[in-house]
Amino acid sequence: MSVNVRYIVHSVDDAIPFYTEKLGFTVEMHPAPGFAALSKGDLRLYLNQPGAGGAGQSMPDGAIPAPGGWNRIQFETSNLEELVAKLKKDQAKFRNDIVKGVGGKQILLEDPSGNLIELFEPMR
Numbered sequence: 159m160s161v162n163v164r165y166i167v168h169s170v171d172d173a174i175p176f177y178t179e180k181l182g183f184t185v186e187m188h189p190a191p192g193f194a195a196l197s198k199g200d201l202r203l204y205l206n207q208p209g210a211g212g213a214g215q216s217m218p219d220g221a222i223p224a225p226g227g228w229n230r231i232q233f234e235t236s237n238l239e240e241l242v243a244k245l246k247k248d249q250a251k252f253r254n255d256i257v258k259g260v261g262g263k264q265i266l267l268e269d270p271s272g273n274l275i276e277l278f279e280p281m282r
Contacts, residue, residue: 163231164204166214166223167271170194173205176269180248181233201231230266230274238263238279 167173174194177183183196183203192210196203206214208223216222235241238256242265246252253266253274262280269275 162202162204164206165269165271165273166225167205167207167269167273168225169270170205170207170210172270177203177205180245180250181275203231225269225271225273228274230276232276232278234278234280236279238265238277241277 165173170188170192174185174188174196177196178185181198183198186195186197186202188194190210192207192214194205196205206223208214209216214223242252242256245267251268253268256263256265260281262278264276264278267275267277
């Protein structure tokens with residue numbers, strides 16, 4: 159079974175190189191400036207700009223879809239420090255520093271629109 163996640167982004171054209179070059183996603187389709195579908199393994203990531211397609215439309219109360227927030231996708235890694243160092247060298251933006259918890263270590267990476275990606279290294 160595949161998993162589909164939709165992120166609202168300020169610019170699909172800015173988000174595509176972030177996800178493909180920094181996180182290894184593949185572009186499945188980019189039929190219009192305001193929409194793209196990317197994939198990585200069983201995950202399919204839909205990127206929408208506000209106002210583009212059905213997912214980018216305003217709600218009946220006038221609320222407009224917007225990027226950011228705290229919901230996120232999570233990727234496991236075997237060496238969090240190494241991955242974070244590489245991403246920082248590539249000018250990636252993080253919301254915090256590495257946090258150690260009961261189950262492992264994590265850090266919150268932001269895409270160009272402020273959507274979160276949790277990078278997680280489980281406890282060994």
